[in-house]
Amino acid sequence: MPLGKRQNGARTALRWLLALAYGYAGWLHVVRPAPFLAITPPWVPEPALVVAATGIAEIAGAIGLMIPATRKAAGWGLAAYALCVWPANMHHAFANVAIDGETLSWWYHGPRLVLQPLIIWWALWAGGVTNWPFRERGK
Template identity: 75%
Template sequence: MGASKPKQSPVRTVLRWLLALAYSYAGYRHLATPAPFLAITPDWVPQPAFVVAATGVAELAGALGLMLPQTRKAAGWGLALYALCVWPANFHHALANVAINGETLGWWYHGPRLAAQPLIIWWALWASGATDWPFRRRPDLP
């Protein structure tokens, strides 16, 4: 008999599925309707249309990777890095007061959105099993 795999937490499983669904939807939106994403892309980003399309593909690949046990941790690290790399676009959106479809969003949106990015980064790492922090203590700690 082979060694059994440790049972996954139902909470982690549900949150992994929610994250995969969110990234799948975002990836689809990046590819189907790139205009809002192009609008918030900082001017210093080269080839913004290519970058927006590439981020859509990255989101879809990361979402799929979360669902496959063989690629789950790598997908978590990739999505965490992705979320870190797109954070400047969120800052640009907020600080430049960029209008999307003629509408600007106030700090009621931008404040929580910017503050949530570290949580999204952690979520990708935790849901993928790349980290257990802060829920599991190391055995050598009291």
Template identity: 80%
Template sequence: MTARAALRWLLVLAYSYAGWRHLATPAPFLAITPPWVPFPSEVVAATGVAELAGAIGLMIPRLRKAAGLSLALYALCVWPANFHHALANVAIGGETLSWWYHGPRLALQPLIIWWALWAGGAVDWPFERKAPS
């Protein structure tokens, strides 16, 4: 198994778990949803479905690239919730998280976006450079 395939499967597991959690226990995700987001319950449910669909798509070769692009866009779109969680010091289950969590979480979001693109085969950078057509 290649490194790309192994990391793709890791991403499939991560997004499958996250999608299931969004649907099974939406309360923590509702708590970090910024107040300007309309229909927060429906948005949280839709994000869970999007994560599950993206994970499934990564497993299907003909859908893989579209799934990678979609998951990258998804990760970009949910970044405001991560900022809201950090900046509003939102408590989950009565507990707030420190900047030891929030700082790396916010800083690593671009890596998560790249990982989805790379796992889906939308980009090869920085490992392989394709010759221009």
């Protein structure tokens, strides 16, 4: 079902916002990996390689969201990515991992963990994989 002009405009704006966020986060993974290495759970093999690969995946997903031919695949990929990095976010929170000598409170960790499903949905919606919960009026 096609969306109305207002919803398409919102989707475009939020797609750009998500792409910018993932692009910036991916760039940080590559150029400043230390904080991401710190929150990587100990069971992850080759953490430096994984952090670099996740940064490249974020950048590729961000670019993919902007290209209509790859948009859905990028949406699926970024949603899967957000699901797969959830354990690092949990490790960061529950192990109280310090980054640059500083730990973050539950005012950061609580919302971050709870909002992860929203980030997954956002990737799917921005990628045009789903229109849920929006639908055309009268349908």
